[in-house]
Amino acid sequence: MFEMRGIDKHFDAVIALKGASLTVRPGKITALLGSNGSGKSTMVKALAGLVEPNGGEVLFDGEPVRIRSGVDSRKLGVATAFQDLSLIPTMSVMDNIMLGNEPVSRLGLINRIQAEATVKALLERFRIDCSLDDYVQSLKPSVQSMLEIAKAVSQRPRLLLLDEVTAALHQHEIKLLFGILREIRDEGVAMVYVTHR
Numbered sequence: 280m281f282e283m284r285g286i287d288k289h290f291d292a293v294i295a296l297k298g299a300s301l302t303v304r305p306g307k308i309t310a311l312l313g314s315n316g317s318g319k320s321t322m323v324k325a326l327a328g329l330v331e332p333n334g335g336e337v338l339f340d341g342e343p344v345r346i347r348s349g350v351d352s353r354k355l356g357v358a359t360a361f362q363d364l365s366l367i368p369t370m371s372v373m374d375n376i377m378l379g380n381e382p383v384s385r386l387g388l389i390n391r392i393q394a395e396a397t398v399k400a401l402l403e404r405f406r407i408d409c410s411l412d413d414y415v416q417s418l419k420p421s422v423q424s425m426l427e428i429a430k431a432v433s434q435r436p437r438l439l440l441l442d443e444v445t446a447a448l449h450q451h452e453i454k455l456l457f458g459i460l461r462e463i464r465d466e467g468v469a470m471v472y473v474t475h476r
Contacts, residue, residue: 280302280303280304280305280338280339280340280341280469281302281303281304281326281337281338281339281438281469282300282301282302282303282337282338283299283300283301283302283322283325283326283335283336283337283338284300284335284336284337284338285298285299285300285334285335285336286298286299286300286301286322286325286332286334286335286337287299287332287333287334287335288318288321288325288330288332288333289333295318295321296318296321296322296325296332298335299318299322299335300335301322301471303438303469303470303471304469305437305467305468305469306464306465306467306468306469307464307469307470308460308461308464308470308472309469309470309471309472310471310472310473310474311323311471311472311473311474312474312475313475314475315475317475319442319473319475320442320443320473322471322473323359323440323442323471323473325337325346326346326352326357326359326438326440326471327346327349327352327357327359327440328346328347328348328349328350328351328352328357329349331346331347339355353434355437355438356436356437356438357436357437357438357439357440358431358432358434358436358438358439358440359431359439359440359441359442360427360428360430360431360439360440360441360442360444361427361442361443361444362424362442362443362444362446362447364423364424364427365427365430366415366423366426366427366430367415368414368415368416369414369415369416370414370415371411371412371413371414371415372398372402372409372410372411372412372413372414372415372418372426373394373395373398373411373412375415375426375430376397376398376401376426376429376430376433377394377397377398377433380433380434381394382394382397395411397433398411398433399411401429401432401433402429404429404459405425405426405428405429405455405456405459406455407422407425407426407429408422409422409426420447421447421448421449421452423447424444424445424446424447424448425448425452425456427444428441428444428456432459432463436468437468437469438468438469438470438471439463439468439469439470439471440470440471440473441460441470441471441472441473442473443473443474443475444456445474445476460472
């Protein structure tokens with residue numbers, strides 16, 4: 280179980296969060312709904328290690344944790360997909376998805392065959408029609424958004440954060456994505472789905 284209790288966050292005079300709380304359980308999708316500017320993304324960024332709260336506490340499995348960076352977040356098993364993509368446009372699909380999670384052989388070399396198999400399986404699961412060698416900048420925005428989500432899923436997270444990820448998707452892609460998210464939920468992953476819709 281993942282909990283945020285009494286979270287406060289301010290940016291100078293702007294109060295983004297005041298006493299905010301959130302509980303997320305494994306095998307559940309929790310929707311975080313609200314209008315723009317209501318603090319939804321700030322909550323997600325606190326879990327992702329992109330902003331540090333000014334007050335409150337975060338607990339994973341009942342134990343207090345401090346998330347000061349993306350590295351701290353990933354060590355706890357958190358993966359995030361954002362509307363503002365974290366993909367690097369001038370890198371290939373393969374390199375973007377595997378960046379930081381490259382499979383390594385006993386000799387310390389990147390296992391390219393295993394990496395390719397992993398990425399191909401992800402592209403098939405998400406029904407993304409592109410080549411491993413395509414540069415991300417050459418792909419349609421909706422394809423880039425699906426790649427952003429696939430990249431987060433490839434990290435095999437315990438907690439998956441999805442921040443307004445459907446903004447660039449077409450209706451049939453949203454329907455497909457929701458089906459995949461239900462599969463991931465059924466695998467025991469906890470999810471936070473942020474939307475203003």
